Amino acid sequence: MLRVLYSLLWLVALPVALLRLVWRARKEPGYLEHVGERLGRYGHLPANGPWLWVHAVSVGETRAAQPLIEALLAAYPSHRLLLTHMTPTGRQTGAQLFGKEPRVLQCYLPYDLPWLVSRFLRYFHPAAGMLMETEVWPNLVRGARRAGVPLFLVNARLSPRSYRRTARFGRVAAAMYSDFAGVLAQTAGDAERFNALGVEAVQITGNLKFDMQPAPASVERGGHLRQAFGERAVLAAASTREGEEPMLLDAFSRWQRVGGEVPRPALLLVPRHPQRFDEVAAMVARAGFTVQRRSAMDIDHLSAPITADVVLGDSMGEMAMYFAASDLAFIGGSLIPLGGQNLIESCTVGTPVLVGPHTFNFAQATNDAIAAGGCLRVADADDLIGTASRVLSDPARLADMRAHARTFAGLHRGATTRTLAALARALGT
Structure with a gap:
């Protein structure tokens, strides 16, 4: 009955969801593209497989999936890879990473209504599916089981806060997770919380983000950018969220006035959401800082030193470059209670990290670092x-x-190999 009620609520909310696409398209026009896919219409896409399916909702999950997707393509040369998303930025990131790979096809996952899910599964009928991290949709999970598609929750994490919320549903939550062919958890703590929900098919495979290797070209371009700052110290504020930038700019202003042993430091500010780039640029200017936008710079041909107080990282897919251009990095979403963001990429390029008090979404990685x-x-x-x-x-x-930082990042690699081994058993290979 709860599943029926859930589906009815989704049906009632569907017009609102479609209107929300229109609303969000005001700042991000990509939300009005490929709308039919969200309603389970895929006739414009090739159906010929066989398919291995990875769902990565947005940017972070897509980037985390990169080593797994590359490993799947190498391990299963006769299969194609279906990569689904929920956001335009996730889709854009996937295109940046795999746009030149002919065996990778991208589309949106349909809304979680039974008949839309059925259309998706009937059209592609993947040999196996992998949902990244926390993306659990009850009708999708049940539909995959009924369609005979082994579905895994990979790189799975369940924070204490999320566990408490999910545990309120008791046996309903346990039944939903039991529809998975397996839950491949990032850490022992995540596995314990899944077990406490009644989930039995749990393995600890580690965090795929440790296996992400920045492109050498990105690191090299970061070096070019760093040189343009000259002797100024560079602090990156990466993946900042709404409400954090005013606090950072206020404190940064006092740092510049006081000076000390770090003469005129530079702030490399990278908001997490691209629709906020213009808003943050205006905020920096109102705070009295000079600002230079990445979108107005030719990194490969920087002919003059960077003299601006703040460089705004208003681009997608260049986080490794920003970290490589910095001496020290603050990871956003942690000054306010949003749970933080991934610090591993910064450590991988050898840039040490500062985090705020709120890192519950990445607790184990943060504590280990x-x-x-x-x-x-x-x-x-x-x-x-x-x-x-x-x-x-x-x-x-x-x-x-x-x-x-580099040692920490290197010690925790290997999640891709362990994840691939778990999937191989389900695929009978």
Whole structure:
């Protein structure tokens, strides 16, 4: 009965969901493209497989899926890869990563109504499906089981907060997760929480994000960008969220006025959501800073030093470049209670990390990075700037943190191999 009620609620909400696409398209026109796919209409796409299906809702999940997708393409040369998303930015990221791979096809996942899910599964009928991290849709999961499609939750994470919310549904939650062929958890803590929900088919395979390797060209371009700052120290504020930028800019202003042993530092500010780029650029200007936008720069032919107080990273798919251009990186979503973002990519390129008090979405990785010496936790924006000033004015300490960050990232690799082994058993290979 609960599943029927859920489906009825979805049916009632469907017009609202479609209107929401129109609303969001005001800032991100991509939301009005391929709308038919969200309603299970795929006749314009080739159906010939066999297909392996990976669902990555948005940018972070798509990037995390990269090593798995590359491994699947190599391990199953006779299969094609269906990559589904829910956001235009996720789809754009997938196109950047795999647009030149003829065996990869991208589309949107349909809304979670039984008949829309059935259309999707009938059209492609994948040999196996993989949902990234936290993307659990009850009708999709049940529909896959009924269609004989083994479905896995891969790189799965379940924070204590999410566990408490999910546990309220008791046996209903357990029944939903039991429809998965397997849950491949990032950490022992995630696995314990899944087990506590009554999920039995749980394996610990690790975090795929540790297996992400930045493109050498991106790191090289980051080096070019770093050179343009000259002797100025560069602090990146990456994946910042609404409400964080004012706090950061206020504290950064005081840092510039005080000066000290870090002469005129530069802030490389990268908002998480592209629809906020213009808003944040205006915010920086109102705060009295000079600002230079990445979109107006030719990184490969920088002919003059960067003198702006703030460089706005208003581009997609270049986070590795931004980290490589920085001496120290703050990871956003952690000054306010949003749970933080992925710090692994910064550590991989050897840029040590600062995080705020709220990192519950990436608790294990953050705690491990702190224990390894590649990350420091700060209490608020003022503490962030104070800590950054102390680290950046101490070359020996900064070099030590760089080495620890790289070591931390290297020690946790191997999730792709373990995930592939679990999938191979389901595929009978």
